[in-house]
Every structure is written in structure tokens, then in C-alpha cells.
Amino acid sequence: MPGLLLPLTRAVTYTRWLHMLVGAIVPLACAMVYPGLSHPSPHDWLLIAVLPLPLALAAGLVPSVRYAEGLQARLMLFPGPHARVRNDEDPGVSTVFSASWTDRARTGAWLVLRLEAGIALALVTNTLLTLTLSLAGEPGLADPLPYVSGAGWIYALLAPVPVLVLVLVAAGAGALMARAARRLLGPSVTERLAELEKRTEQLLERNEIARELHDTLGHALTLAVVQAGAARAAGDPDFTDRALEAIEETGRSALEDLDRVLLVLRETGQPAGARPALDEASRLLDSARSSGAQVDAEVTGPLEDLPGPVSREAYRMLQEALTNVLRHAGPVPVGVRIGVESAQLRLDVRNPLPVQVSGAAGGGGRGLRGIRERAALLGGEAHAGPDGGHWLLHVDLPLR
Structure with missing residues (x-):
């Protein structure tokens, strides 16, 4: 159990979480234009996830974007001076401009992954935080839970559970994003040579x-x-x-x-x-x-x-x-x-x-x-x- 709770004490868990949530800004900004965020249907969420992809691929063609994404990944996805547990190992992420079409393609794939992971984590974060507030009896929220007479105190005790699940999901997703960053933003063959x-x-x-x-x-x-x-x-x-x-x-x-x-x-x-x-x-x-x-x-x-x-x-x-x-x-x-x-x-x-x-x-x-x-x-x-x-x-x- 202590090992399961270890991500709660690591600063890199929360910087990774923030890094992925920032990736949801572009899809949500596009959704405000179309199809809108007022009671979106599953079909609307699919459009929200797909519509920004051409923009991400086009941004990946700009050489300086790879440099900027590499800096962000090194700062927020890997332990460093901001982490409780110091790690001096090289994260394996490049901070140079794209020098070939292969670098541009890998940068575009990274941006697509970042947008999709960001919108998915944003939905999970919103759902689990809403559930936490509902369990705590926050007024004004639609209560998705069945009504049980006299069971309000049980719901209040369960309120931290969605938050714990959310942190663990964010920690797991952050670790996967760090591995993906090494593959998509790591040094190319030319850079290694x-x-x-x-x-x-x-x-x-x-x-x-x-x-x-x-x-x-x-x-x-x-x-x-x-x-x-x-x-x-x-x-x-x-x-x-x-x-x-x-x-x-x-x-x-x-x-x-x-x-x-x-x-x-x-x-x-x-x-x-x-x-x-x-x-x-x-x-x-x-x-x-x-x-x-x-x-x-x-x-x-x-x-x-x-x-x-x-x-x-x-x-x-x-x-x-x-x-x-x-x-x-x-x-x-x-x-x-x-x-x-x-x-x-x-x-x-x-x-x-x-x-x-x-x-x-x-x-x-x-x-x-x-x-x-x-x-x-x-x-x-x-x-x-x-x-x-x-x-x-x-x-x-x-x-x-």
C-alpha cells in the first residue's frame, strides 16, 4: 500500500498532470467555436478530439516547435530540481530544432498524442472531481448517486476515494507520456552521431x-x-x-x-x-x-x-x-x-x-x-x- 501511495508524494506526478492538462487547451478552445461545450454529446466529444489534429500536424512542421516541446517535456515530465526524489539521469529528450522531415513527423505525432491525452485526462479529471463533490454533498450539483436514507455520512467518507483514483490515473498516464516523450522527442540518429x-x-x-x-x-x-x-x-x-x-x-x-x-x-x-x-x-x-x-x-x-x-x-x-x-x-x-x-x-x-x-x-x-x-x-x-x-x-x- 505505501508503494501505491508513493505517487502522491512526488512533485513530478503533479507536473506531469499539469503538462497533460495544458494539452487540452487547444481542443477545448476549438470546441468553443464548434461544436460548442453546452451539453456536448458523445459525437460532439469525438469532433472535439479530431478537429484540432490538422492544426497539430501543421505545427509539427515548424522546426522551433520541437525545441519548445523538448524544453517543456524535460522540465515537467521528468524528475529534476522540482522533485522530491532527485534524478540526475539524462531524460533522453532533445532540445534542438527539427533538422529533418523525420524529426518533423515525430514532433507532429507527439503533438497529436499530447492533444488526445490532454482531452482524455481533462474528461477523467472533471468526472472524478464532480463525483467527489457529489459524495461530499456539495449543493447545486447533479447527484449521480442513488438516494439512500440516512447514508449521507457514508458518502462523505467515500469522497476522498475518487481523488485518490484520479491521482493514480494521472501518475500512470504521466509515466506513459514520459516514455512516449523519449521515443518521439528523443535524439534522432543524426543527433546521436x-x-x-x-x-x-x-x-x-x-x-x-x-x-x-x-x-x-x-x-x-x-x-x-x-x-x-x-x-x-x-x-x-x-x-x-x-x-x-x-x-x-x-x-x-x-x-x-x-x-x-x-x-x-x-x-x-x-x-x-x-x-x-x-x-x-x-x-x-x-x-x-x-x-x-x-x-x-x-x-x-x-x-x-x-x-x-x-x-x-x-x-x-x-x-x-x-x-x-x-x-x-x-x-x-x-x-x-x-x-x-x-x-x-x-x-x-x-x-x-x-x-x-x-x-x-x-x-x-x-x-x-x-x-x-x-x-x-x-x-x-x-x-x-x-x-x-x-x-x-x-x-x-x-x-x-
Whole structure:
């Protein structure tokens, strides 16, 4: 029994009831013109239910009507801030303009359903409320009940029953209308595809930001740790000064990159700062040298003529490669080869393989996985693994 009475305590029961009664306004307004509301016959009620249908179908052709109906349905047919029981689940009702004839047809069907359900619930509401007043002995009403001498108190006790039945009917009809709204006002296939594409773009953007933070902060922290350790081991004031200067420069560069990434995350609408490109690779090589690594770099071809996306992603790949060398092998000799050909950019980073992983197969953590993902997004390939006593990272990126 408590479960049966639960709809009485839910605000959404009454907002659904009101939503359906509003749908009866148009049929009743048309009925005032024809055939009239003075003692209507069953035939008149049939006309009242049928005559507004062309108007509803015509309104469904207007693109903005679907938007308005979607807003009303979301507000009044589903639990929300106005409900006792909060429900943060998406109701599955669109609030966009009709974009196709299928959307217009579904909107028209929804309007027809709303008119018919509204007039039906209005008749039930009027009948049951009239019965309640009759049971309560309200004067001036036609009493449909049989006269029983001395039974007025029994009728008075039964007066709440029609109201309870009316609320339960309204609750059931409201639940059915909510299900119908999901079907007729729910997102179309085109809208679902657009939403899926939007979510995919957001995931790609989040992954890109994660890679940016990993590469930038990981590189800066690795250089700082290596340089600080080397300065402490050297015990040379001049070397310590150079190491501190390098740490300061690396930290300043990392803060600039961090500010740029945070600017994108805040979505202020302002353009993010320019990302470093491969023609600035000398900055990375100098940072690695300042950490004690012996970097032998060879560059062939014009780096400044590379396409923007290729140049920027290649910079991050080189940054991650040098970070991995310093993190896993320390300040060792490093060979860097950057070659620009007619239709391809080749990047090789080679360093002595640490003894503890000399027999390991090419695996990789987040850094190498990020390099492979960057290369794949550009239509290229990246491979990393042991090569004759060395660890070799090889990247091929197409320029077209």
C-alpha cells in the first residue's frame, strides 16, 4: 500500500498532470467555436478530439516547435530540481530544432498524442472531481448517486476515494507520456552521431592535453633531477652554477607550456600560445647536454618548411625520447638524426642500452605509447627497442 501511495508524494506526478492538462487547451478552445461545450454529446466529444489534429500536424512542421516541446517535456515530465526524489539521469529528450522531415513527423505525432491525452485526462479529471463533490454533498450539483436514507455520512467518507483514483490515473498516464516523450522527442540518429563525434573529440582533446602535460612536465622534472644529482656529485661550484641555470631555464620553459595547456582547459575562448616546433630542437639538445649527456645531432633538410602539425608533434616526440634517455640510462652518449626528405620526416634517437635491460624486448610505458599515438594520428609509425647494444627509437612521419 505505501508503494501505491508513493505517487502522491512526488512533485513530478503533479507536473506531469499539469503538462497533460495544458494539452487540452487547444481542443477545448476549438470546441468553443464548434461544436460548442453546452451539453456536448458523445459525437460532439469525438469532433472535439479530431478537429484540432490538422492544426497539430501543421505545427509539427515548424522546426522551433520541437525545441519548445523538448524544453517543456524535460522540465515537467521528468524528475529534476522540482522533485522530491532527485534524478540526475539524462531524460533522453532533445532540445534542438527539427533538422529533418523525420524529426518533423515525430514532433507532429507527439503533438497529436499530447492533444488526445490532454482531452482524455481533462474528461477523467472533471468526472472524478464532480463525483467527489457529489459524495461530499456539495449543493447545486447533479447527484449521480442513488438516494439512500440516512447514508449521507457514508458518502462523505467515500469522497476522498475518487481523488485518490484520479491521482493514480494521472501518475500512470504521466509515466506513459514520459516514455512516449523519449521515443518521439528523443535524439534522432543524426543527433546521436553528432553527440558521439563531439564526445570523441573531447576524449581526443583530453588525451592530447594529457600527453602534453606528461611530455612537458616529465621532461622538465627529469632534467632537474639529473642536473641536481650531477651537481651534487661533482662538488664543483662552477658546475653547480651551470646546473642551477639550466634548471631555472628548464623550469621557466615548463611553466610557459603549463600556462598554455591550462589556458586550453579553462576554455576562455582565447587562442592558446604557440606550441614549440621542431626547428626549435636545439633547445632540447642543449638541455640534454647541460644534464651531462653527450648529444651528437645531425640534421638534414629544412626543418622550418615542415607542416605545422608534423613539426610540433615531432618536437614532442624528440622531447620524450631525450627524457627517456636521461630517466632510464642517465647522462650517456646520445645520437640524434633528423632527416627531412621530399615526402617524409625521419627521426632516430640512439643511446647505449642499460645493462639491466640489455636483453629486454621493446616495450614502453606511457611515454613510448604517447609517441606511437602521436605518430599514428599523423599517419606515420614509431618503433622502439634494442638494436645492437643500443636502444633505438625510430619515427617515420609523412609530410603529406
